[in-house]
Amino acid sequence: DAGVTQSPTHLIKTRGQQVTLRCSPKSGHDTVSWYQQALGQGPQFIFQYYEEEERQRGNFPDRFSGHQFPNYSSELNVNALLLGDSALYLCASSREWRGSSTEAFFGQGTRLTVV
Amino acid sequence: GQSLEQPSEVTAVEGAIVQINCTYQTSGFYGLSWYQQHDGGAPTFLSYNALDGLEETGRFSSFLSRSDSYGYLLLQELQMKDSASYFCASESGNTPLVFGKGTRLSVIA
Numbered sequence: 765d766a767g768v769t770q771s772p773t774h775l776i777k778t779r780g781q782q783v784t785l786r787c788s789p790k791s792g793h794d795t796v797s798w799y800q801q802a803l804g805q806g807p808q809f810i811f812q813y814y815e816e817e818e819r820q821r822g823n824f825p826d827r828f829s830g831h832q833f834p835n836y837s838s839e840l841n842v843n844a845l846l847l848g849d850s851a852l853y854l855c856a857s858s859r860e861w862r863g864s865s866t867e868a869f870f871g872q873g874t875r876l877t878v879v
Numbered sequence: 880g881q882s883l884e885q886p887s888e889v890t891a892v893e894g895a896i897v898q899i900n901c902t903y904q905t906s907g908f909y910g911l912s913w914y915q916q917h918d919g920g921a922p923t924f925l926s927y928n929a930l931d932g933l934e935e936t937g938r939f940s941s942f943l944s945r946s947d948s949y950g951y952l953l954l955q956e957l958q959m960k961d962s963a964s965y966f967c968a969s970e971s972g973n974t975p976l977v978f979g980k981g982t983r984l985s986v987i988a
Contacts, residue, residue: 768921797975806883806966806978807922820974854921856976868976870914870921 766791768857768871776877777845785840785874789857796838797868798830799854807854813838842876850878881905883967883979890985891957899952899982901967909970911943911950916981917963925952925965954984962986 769788777783789796795814799807809822813832832838836857842849852875856868883903891897903911910929914922926934928943928950940953954961964981971977 799978804981806968806980807976809974809977812975822974856922858975867924867927868912870923872921 768855768869770853770855770871770874772874773872774875774877776879779845779847779878781845782841782843783845783876785842785853785855785876787838787840787855787857787871789836789838789855790869793857793859793869794836795858796832796836797856797858798838798840799856800824801852801854801873803851810840845878847878850876852876881969881971881974881977883969883977885965885967885979885982887980888983888985890987891954893957893959893986893988895957896953896955897957897984899954899965899967899984901950901952901979903948903950903967903969903979905948905969905971905977907972908945908948909972911941912968912970912976913939913941913952914966914968914978915963916966922966957986959986959988 771786797812798810801807810824812820816832827843829841852873854873855871858868885901912927913925916922926941933942938955943950966978966981968976968978
């Protein structure tokens with residue numbers, strides 16, 4: 765079992781550019797959540813996808829958008845990058861979230877640096 | 880809103896016991912999870928409490944008091960490899976997981 769895989773592992777972009785990050789969930793998982801983790805902080809919830817639809821969204825601007833494909837993999841897109849978007853972006857997969865404990869498995873993350 | 884408070888840093892001696900506390904303010908609260916994250920690594924799930932009381936998993940135990948909006952993670956027989964950041968995270972009907980800022984545990988010889 766490959767677990768949750770994310771690509772790329774590291775990325776450097778210029779302010780104003782757009783970026784796409786990718787995530788393949790753990791086998792058997794159908795729900796993908798994205799988190800942003802600034803240095804020394806806890807992960808901040810961006811949004812969650814289930815059945816190819818955005819089901820929950822955190823307090824992030826519309827510049828952050830996503831997609832889930834029929835094979836449950838997911839993309840996170842960020843437009844008009846700002847310096848403050850520099851962070852570790854984590855993808856977490858789980859079985860369908862039903863409001864009870866579903867252990868979330870995290871990928872190693874994509875380290876995005878905006879210069 | 881939702882928020883969780885936990886100490887920013889804790890230092891403990893190898894072989895000792897350490898407790899990391901977490902208080903939360905979460906509407907529609909379902910339960911409290913704990914995650915471990917080594918530098919440069921992914922958060923990994925440690926435990927989950929939905930009901931009051933203690934859950935034990937090997938050297939790690941987690942406790943929850945819903946009436947006090949409080950929980951803790953207890954690590955026993957500390958090892959050097961336990962040096963990492965530990966996050967409590969609340970689960971609710973509004974957002975699947977909301978994380979605290981993390982507690983950096985340093986285990987010293």
